[in-house]
Amino acid sequence: MSRTSTPTLIFRRILAALPSIVGVIIITFVLTRALPGDPAAYFAGPAASQEAIEQIRETLGLNRSLLAQFFIYIGELFRGDLGMSLTTGQSVLSDLLARLPASLELTLAGLFFSLVLALPLGVLAATRPGSWIDHSVRLIATAGVSLPTFFTGLLLIYLFYFRLGVAPAPLGRLSLLYTNPPAVTGLFLIDSLLAADFGTFWAALSQLMLPAITLGLFALAPLARVTRAAMLGVLSSDFIRTAKASGLSRRTILFGYAFRNALLPIVTTLGVVFSFLLGANVLVEKVFAWPGIGSYAVSALVASDYAAVQGFVLTMALLYVVLNLLIDLLYAVIDPRAGVES
Amino acid sequence: MNIAPPTLPSSPLPSSPLSSIPLLAVRNLCAEFRTRSGTVSALENISFYINPSETVGIVGESGSGKSVLALTIMGILDPAGHVTAGEILWSQSAATLNLLNTPEKVFRQLRGKDLSMIFQSPRTALNPIRKVGKQIVDVLRCHTQLPPAQLKPRAIELLASVKIPDPAQRYEAYPYELSGGLCQRIMIALALACSPQLLIADEPTTGLDVTTQATVMNLLKDLATDRQMATVVITHDLALASEYCDRILVMHAGHLIESAPTAELFQSPQHPYTAKLIAATPEPHKGFNDLAPILGNLPDLRRSDLPPCRFVSRCDQATDPCHNQPLVNTQVTETHQVSCWHPLGGPQL
Numbered sequence: 110m111s112r113t114s115t116p117t118l119i120f121r122r123i124l125a126a127l128p129s130i131v132g133v134i135i136i137t138f139v140l141t142r143a144l145p146g147d148p149a150a151y152f153a154g155p156a157a158s159q160e161a162i163e164q165i166r167e168t169l170g171l172n173r174s175l176l177a178q179f180f181i182y183i184g185e186l187f188r189g190d191l192g193m194s195l196t197t198g199q200s201v202l203s204d205l206l207a208r209l210p211a212s213l214e215l216t217l218a219g220l221f222f223s224l225v226l227a228l229p230l231g232v233l234a235a236t237r238p239g240s241w242i243d244h245s246v247r248l249i250a251t252a253g254v255s256l257p258t259f260f261t262g263l264l265l266i267y268l269f270y271f272r273l274g275v276a277p278a279p280l281g282r283l284s285l286l287y288t289n290p291p292a293v294t295g296l297f298l299i300d301s302l303l304a305a306d307f308g309t310f311w312a313a314l315s316q317l318m319l320p321a322i323t324l325g326l327f328a329l330a331p332l333a334r335v336t337r338a339a340m341l342g343v344l345s346s347d348f349i350r351t352a353k354a355s356g357l358s359r360r361t362i363l364f365g366y367a368f369r370n371a372l373l374p375i376v377t378t379l380g381v382v383f384s385f386l387l388g389a390n391v392l393v394e395k396v397f398a399w400p401g402i403g404s405y406a407v408s409a410l411v412a413s414d415y416a417a418v419q420g421f422v423l424t425m426a427l428l429y430v431v432l433n434l435l436i437d438l439l440y441a442v443i444d445p446r447a448g449v450e451s
Numbered sequence: 452m453n454i455a456p457p458t459l460p461s462s463p464l465p466s467s468p469l470s471s472i473p474l475l476a477v478r479n480l481c482a483e484f485r486t487r488s489g490t491v492s493a494l495e496n497i498s499f500y501i502n503p504s505e506t507v508g509i510v511g512e513s514g515s516g517k518s519v520l521a522l523t524i525m526g527i528l529d530p531a532g533h534v535t536a537g538e539i540l541w542s543q544s545a546a547t548l549n550l551l552n553t554p555e556k557v558f559r560q561l562r563g564k565d566l567s568m569i570f571q572s573p574r575t576a577l578n579p580i581r582k583v584g585k586q587i588v589d590v591l592r593c594h595t596q597l598p599p600a601q602l603k604p605r606a607i608e609l610l611a612s613v614k615i616p617d618p619a620q621r622y623e624a625y626p627y628e629l630s631g632g633l634c635q636r637i638m639i640a641l642a643l644a645c646s647p648q649l650l651i652a653d654e655p656t657t658g659l660d661v662t663t664q665a666t667v668m669n670l671l672k673d674l675a676t677d678r679q680m681a682t683v684v685i686t687h688d689l690a691l692a693s694e695y696c697d698r699i700l701v702m703h704a705g706h707l708i709e710s711a712p713t714a715e716l717f718q719s720p721q722h723p724y725t726a727k728l729i730a731a732t733p734e735p736h737k738g739f740n741d742l743a744p745i746l747g748n749l750p751d752l753r754r755s756d757l758p759p760c761r762f763v764s765r766c767d768q769a770t771d772p773c774h775n776q777p778l779v780n781t782q783v784t785e786t787h788q789v790s791c792w793h794p795l796g797g798p799q800l
């Protein structure tokens with residue numbers, strides 16, 4: 110048996126992800142061509158003549174065969190060219206890069222919120238099975254699963270903005286009174302802290318709160334449930350009995366021994382939940398007018414904006430690959446057995 | 452409780468003539484599990500004692516309550532289990548504690564320090580994602596005042612004391628990288644880290660191959676002798692118990708049915724179950740056909756109408772009182788007890 114080194118592990122993961130990336134490229138290409146609507150007509154505008162539309166079709170390369178279009182597309186991809194967006198008139202790559210941090214900040218904040226709640230709740234429920242804590246965790250978990258995100262989003266806006274007036278208007282990342290902090294990471298919370306601009310930090314945080322909670326509530330249920338189940342399983346295992354027989358303190362047993370082992374299934378679920386959140390983003394961004402890649406994709410889809418939709422799907426696919434890589438690495442950090450071949 | 456030499460001339464001396472106070476005395480212990488399908492009466496009226504530095508075997512077939520007894524003594528029975536009666540007296544440095552009503556805070560300081568336990572399937576008994584050396588350090592940190600810099604050297608010393616080759620290297624290993632036999636040695640090092648007075652070994656060799664079994668048992672025996680540590684060896688293998696133990700306690704369906712010094716038990720078993728167990732135990736001079744299996748099964752311990760003697764349905768000698776009179780305990784000799792209406796009497800050779 111040998112333990113695989115981390116660089117080898119990363120390299121192997123990337124290699125294993127290549128086929129799925131190729132698959133995603135082919136599928137997005139075919140799917141976007143199958144979208145209803147004629148992009149040339151849309152681009153030319155409602156008043157354009159037939160010749161004008163034909164001309165645009167030719168400049169966009171839409172009159173060539175599908176296969177030819179595909180190879181042109183691949184060639185452009187290799188040059189890092191995702192094409193121009195018909196709706197914004199900008200290059201898709203720069204559009205996406207500009208909007209990606211907004212989506213990431215929202216997703217990470219949602220994940221953070223749900224982890225901070227789900228882990229303690231799951232651990233508490235597992236240490237007192239059958240207690241009122243256990244039952245309320247189950248209740249919250251069921252509620253979280255059964256409420257659709259756009260509904261919780263609208264409900265939160267109604268309550269905290271419209272009724273109570275404690276939340277700012279759900280209109281993007283920062284109210285108009287503030288300027289964006291100098292971009293370092295692209296995440297407003299971190300950039301404003303780096304610039305020591307606490308006013309902006311607070312403003313960004315209050316904008317982020319409701320959409321992040323909306324996303325987080327969605328993730329809370331699976332995470333709390335998995336934490337509870339994993340802790341219950343680990344707490345009844347042989348090595349916990351050994352730890353008890355050795356007289357280790359309750360804290361050491363619970364956190365040093367049990368929780369670290371329970372982290373393995375939790376991290377796996379985290380990966381799945383994170384990818385769900387990336388998907389759920391699309392709706393939440395629409396509801397909160399969040400300038401991320403999700404709302405960008407929705408507008409592009411409505412306008413039959415091929416290049417933008419393709420770019421979005423490709424970005425998501427790459428995000429999934431990176432995410433899975435991170436999860437694997439995290440797994441290897443926690444579990445020495447990961448990446449062992451016999 | 453005074454331990455005098457047994458009166459039977461053929462019996463060996465008890466192991467510990469020095470001490471008049473047993474290290475551990477269990478009296479009338481009853482424990483049950485409340486489950487959805489009924490209450491399991493797992494232990495009933497168990498009484499026995501363990502003297503300092505003696506080795507005692509607890510034998511009995513699967514489900515007879517050996518592990519439940521061990522876990523109850525250690526105070527780590529799972530929450531479904533309840534002790535309903537009895538006391539467990541622990542005597543150390545002239546003080547006696549009833550472990551059943553010792554506050555958890557005090558008891559926790561005894562566990563792993565003064566009374567330790569090792570388990571069967573050593574691989575799963577160790578934390579799979581923590582270096583084995585670190586697991587020993589955890590115990591040392593918990594129970595000793597060693598300065599942090601000496602924890603690791605001490606753990607390596609302990610690994611060496613259980614004859615693990617390359618202890619410094621093994622310190623860094625994870626359980627999955629080690630063989631079952633090595634894992635069991637690590638478990639032993641972990642359990643003995645703080646030099647306990649009593650070690651309970653619950654089927655320490657189950658799941659190991661025969662030669663490893665012998666090395667692990669010999670190691671345990673040597674360590675116990677060196678440290679003058681009392682050892683309880685739990686096993687369903689009477690042959691193994693007879694080889695290593697000074698005294699043997701026989702359990703059946705939650706009852707302690709007989710206890711005697713090893714040689715005496717083999718020479719004159721008093722309980723029909725013990726006699727059958729001995730008959731079913733392979734020995735060099737016995738052929739395969741001489742081995743008599745014990746017919747029948749343990750009664751369902753969830754029944755509310757368990758007969759007073761739980762062996763009655765499997766017993767050839769059962770008569771009316773066995774079915775409806777409370778069980779009688781007979782003191783055959785000073786060190787030999789049996790719970791039976793019809794003890795077999797006289798040495799059976």
Ligand SMILES: Nc1ncnc2c1ncn2[C@@H]1O[C@H](COP(=O)(O)OP(=O)(O)OP(=O)(O)O)[C@@H](O)[C@H]1O
Nearest residue numbers: 484491493512513514515516517518519529531752
């Ligand atoms: N957690 C539990 N819940 C319910 N019943 C239990 C539990 N643990 C043990 N028992 C019951 O207690 C009885 C004694 O079990 P125990 O594990 O002590 O047997 P054992 O003698 O150690 O057998 P083995 O040789 O298989 O280890 C069995 O009838 C078992 O079903």
Ligand SMILES: [Mg+2]
Nearest residue numbers: 517518519653
């Ligand atoms: Mg057992």
